[in-house]
Amino acid sequence: MKIVLTLLVRDESDIIGSNLAYHFSQGVDFVIAMDNGSRDGTDEILHEYARHHPMEVLYEPASDYSQHRWVTGMARRAHEHYAADWVINGDADEFFVWKSGTLRESFSTIPDAVRAFHASRVDFVPFDRPNRKPPPEEMIYRKTRSLNLKDRPLPPKAIHRGDPDVVVTHGNHGVRGPRFPNHLERGEIVVYHYPIRSYDQFETSVRNFGTSYAQNTELPASAGFHSRYWYELLQQGKLPREYRRHYFKARRLKRSLASNELCEDRTLADRLTGDAGSSG
Secondary structure (H helix, E strand, C coil): CHHHHHHHHCCCCCCHHHHHHHHCCCCEEEEEECCCCCCCCCCHHHHHHHHHHHHHECCCCCCCEEEEHHHHHHHHHHHHHCCCCCCEEECCCCCEECCCCCCCHHHHCCCCCCHHHEEEEEEEECEECCCCHHHHHHEEEEECCCCCCCEEECEEEEEEEEECCCCCHHHHHHHHECCCCCCCCCCEEEEECCCCCHHHHHHHHHHHHHHHHHCCCCCCCCHHHHHHHHHHHHHHCCCHHHHHHHCECEEEEHHHCCCCCEEEECHHHHHHHCCCCCCC
């Protein structure tokens, strides 16, 4: 069984190393990473990893965020060039977790008839932390109900078998093709999501996505609505206030844990640091 992870990244130097280290440790055999114009050293980190790990680094200079086409190309490449049995399409801030064991062990439990399935997502939140270690090692509090800006559950991510005709939909939320079902069941893998890690990272992400979506004439206005909304706030000088709305200072953190809005979950942090125990 061969597992290939695809990553589309841009300016993720604070977390991309943790992402690669984690997924290789979990049994991913190969990584196809596409850098979309990073300027913060992300591409250097990718190439350093490629020197010592089985991975390929691609470049996409276009700035219109045609993610569905780019990821579809990587997913097909995973099958055609690297004989992938399973393909995981992820972002730098997404870590695919099976609490009962490693990712490789999780795929060994999936029946042969299953061609693709959904992985639920959970958001981890920024708070007063030391900032001495990579974000996933320190960010140990997640929402018990992860909702988007419209108060709806976060859409899941699709994981699929290698296939020459696969089409990955925008956001990696679904797959299409003659060998894939119209409806995907939820699997046991969960995506640990770290979208907001510091103000500087948040502003860079909002600026990158906002300018890219503005140049894309193909996607509907509903695609990436949160990025478009945050970009408007950035242009209006209101993004710092929006960041504070998502940030948990000590008193708010304590209240949110007591009310069960948040819970402590060290699963990923422990796996990254090599600790045996986990919670959540």
